[in-house]
Amino acid sequence: MDARIWALAGVVLVSAATFYLGYVSSRSASTTQDFLVARRTVRSRRNAAAVSGEYLSAASFLGVAGLVLKDGADALWYPVGFTAGYLALMLFVAAPLRRSGAYTLPDFCEARLGSRTLRNLAAAFVVFIGILYVVPQLQAAGLAFTSITTLPNWVGALLVTVIVIVNVFGGGMRAITVVQAFQYWLKLFAIAAPTFIMCVLFIGSGGPRGGEIAGLSEPLPPAFTENTTLHVETPVLLEVQDTVKLVAGGVVDGERVGGSAYWTPLGSPYEVDAGTELTFFQGSAVPVVVGAPPTNDLWLVPGGEPDDLFGTYSLMFALFLGTMGLPHVLVRFYTNPDGRAARRTTLHVLMLLGLFYLFPIMLGALSRLYVPELLVTGRTDAAVLELPMKIASGVWGEILGAITMAGAFAAFLSTSSGLVVSVSGVLSTDVLRGRVRDFRFATALAGGAPLALAIVLRPQDITMSVGMSFALAASTFCPVLMLGVWWRKLTWVGAAAGMVVGGGLVLTSLLLDTVSTFTGDWAPMIFGQPALITVPVAFLTVVLVSKATQNHLPGDVAQIRLRMHAPDGLGFIRDRAVARFGTPEERAGLSDGRHRK
Numbered sequence: 001m002d003a004r005i006w007a008l009a010g011v012v013l014v015s016a017a018t019f020y021l022g023y024v025s026s027r028s029a030s031t032t033q034d035f036l037v038a039r040r041t042v043r044s045r046r047n048a049a050a051v052s053g054e055y056l057s058a059a060s061f062l063g064v065a066g067l068v069l070k071d072g073a074d075a076l077w078y079p080v081g082f083t084a085g086y087l088a089l090m091l092f093v094a095a096p097l098r099r100s101g102a103y104t105l106p107d108f109c110e111a112r113l114g115s116r117t118l119r120n121l122a123a124a125f126v127v128f129i130g131i132l133y134v135v136p137q138l139q140a141a142g143l144a145f146t147s148i149t150t151l152p153n154w155v156g157a158l159l160v161t162v163i164v165i166v167n168v169f170g171g172g173m174r175a176i177t178v179v180q181a182f183q184y185w186l187k188l189f190a191i192a193a194p195t196f197i198m199c200v201l202f203i204g205s206g207g208p209r210g211g212e213i214a215g216l217s218e219p220l221p222p223a224f225t226e227n228t229t230l231h232v233e234t235p236v237l238l239e240v241q242d243t244v245k246l247v248a249g250g251v252v253d254g255e256r257v258g259g260s261a262y263w264t265p266l267g268s269p270y271e272v273d274a275g276t277e278l279t280f281f282q283g284s285a286v287p288v289v290v291g292a293p294p295t296n297d298l299w300l301v302p303g304g305e306p307d308d309l310f311g312t313y314s315l316m317f318a319l320f321l322g323t324m325g326l327p328h329v330l331v332r333f334y335t336n337p338d339g340r341a342a343r344r345t346t347l348h349v350l351m352l353l354g355l356f357y358l359f360p361i362m363l364g365a366l367s368r369l370y371v372p373e374l375l376v377t378g379r380t381d382a383a384v385l386e387l388p389m390k391i392a393s394g395v396w397g398e399i400l401g402a403i404t405m406a407g408a409f410a411a412f413l414s415t416s417s418g419l420v421v422s423v424s425g426v427l428s429t430d431v432l433r434g435r436v437r438d439f440r441f442a443t444a445l446a447g448g449a450p451l452a453l454a455i456v457l458r459p460q461d462i463t464m465s466v467g468m469s470f471a472l473a474a475s476t477f478c479p480v481l482m483l484g485v486w487w488r489k490l491t492w493v494g495a496a497a498g499m500v501v502g503g504g505l506v507l508t509s510l511l512l513d514t515v516s517t518f519t520g521d522w523a524p525m526i527f528g529q530p531a532l533i534t535v536p537v538a539f540l541t542v543v544l545v546s547k548a549t550q551n552h553l554p555g556d557v558a559q560i561r562l563r564m565h566a567p568d569g570l571g572f573i574r575d576r577a578v579a580r581f582g583t584p585e586e587r588a589g590l591s592d593g594r595h596r597k
Contacts, residue, residue: 053414088320225370
């Protein structure tokens with residue numbers, strides 16, 4: 001059987017299982033509370049699997065291995081950052097956030113600070129962050145689907161969008177909780193089992209071509225394991241460490257070429273236009289994208305140019321603090337029964353993520369040996385998908401490739417589902433009237449808008465694209481959550497000012513960086529990863545403006561803070577979802593009825 005047929009079968013099975021679980025779970029969803037917070041009945045272990053399932057996105061399943069392939073030791077901080085954010089979330093935010101009784105992030109802003117204006121501003125940022133995060137998931141789905149079919153990229157993005165909309169449309173949070181928990185374990189199997197088998201084959205064979213290819217610790221560039229023809233799909237700037245003989249057809253350094261060529265270190269870097277075909281011979285050195293470590297020994301050593309280090313530290317800062325500001329992550333903690341369960345959920349998430357991230361790192365190292373040609377085209381995000389056929393030949397390679405493809409599609413589906421649910425919840429309760437049919441209409445908008453952007457915008461490095469979403473979350477919601485939970489003098493004016501300043505700086509950087517990619521890549525790294533500047537500025541703005549506007553302190557700030565910090569057993573939790581969307585009997589059960597609406 002052809003490898004593409006195996007992979008397509010894996011995608012079909014994952015899609016069918018996702019649809020079936022969503023359909024079965026949605027049959028018990030009938031109220032607004034079901035769609036928004038799954039009636040607050042999700043226990044910690046299942047919720048932890050669901051959180052991990054939606055958090056392990058395309059950036060985790062594909063992007064981490066691709067970054068390790070390209071950047072080596074420098075990329076090891078990315079999985080650390082993805083995981084460590086939950087430590088801060090567990091220590092400072094998870095339990096108080098659940099005890100607040102809120103059902104969306106904008107609702108928390110209103111519950112804590114009593115401002116409808118702040119709630120509307122938070123809703124706008126939730127929608128923007130959600131869309132910004134969904135776009136790279138859909139683009140990655142298009143990349144994966146194109147690799148197994150001859151169809152264009154937008155077909156894979158459309159497939160994921162349709163499945164997600166159908167599931168969310170049918171049962172909202174109640175439906176996707178079961179789906180995402182299942183998809184975490186599927187993704188763990190889909191990356192752990194192939195990694196284990198490929199490591200065994202690697203050790204048994206002694207490495208590529210029986211150990212003839214340079215190892216990862218040698219001061220030599222990676223080498224092609226066989227004659228390789230590459231089609232450059234986007235313009236790329238390449239450098240070589242040794243003289244390389246190749247056959248080129250297309251445009252190199254602004255001149256049309258056709259036939260044999262020699263690339264030398266003195267001539268580096270070489271600018272290769274889209275549409276160019278390059279053929280390299282077995283054993284020759286692999287050209288790498290400018291900025292990536294050119295030799296294997298440098299690949300193993302952390303460090304780099306000051307500009308690169310700033311980008312790395314800035315991204316790490318965004319990942320660590322941005323996790324507690326991601327709407328699709330926070331919305332899952334509203335589904336726990338109480339604050340203690342929310343904190344326990346976070347602890348379980350740390351264990352589940354730590355286990356998962358062991359495997360992309362190993363796959364990235366193997367990719368440096370077996371699929372170094374991806375360093376030429378810049379398509380390093382495809383390493384996980386292409387590696388199995390390079391290590392295991394025949395039907396075993398096809399089966400392993402199908403399993404990894406199924407895991408990748410599960411990543412696209414689970415993360416997109418969580419994002420669409422969070423955005424739909426905000427649109428339905430803050431823009432529309434909050435009814436079930438409003439939620440369903442919002443679902444169509446929350447899925448359709450990112451699909452259009454994913455088709456129009458040019459795909460970039462998946463992890464870098466997601467990093468901008470983290471930077472926006474860290475620069476807007478992180479200061480509001482941290483100070484809202486722990487600082488009594490926070491005012492809604494200060495919170496709004498911090499969100500506008502921090503978010504405005506990130507969006508300006510995003511705009512300039514996007515324009516730069518289409519006009520010669522002139523923007524410095526600070527525009528691509530601005531969190532190291534924007535987050536401190538946002539925190540400072542919140543504090544200074546709040547101190548200057550103490551007359552806007554909520555009158556019941558002591559009561560609200562007591563509710564967030566008192567132990568669960570004292571019974572201070574008041575469910576704002578019941579206050580607004582519950583039945584008359586449920587609303588009558590609220591002892592004090594003190595809910596801002």
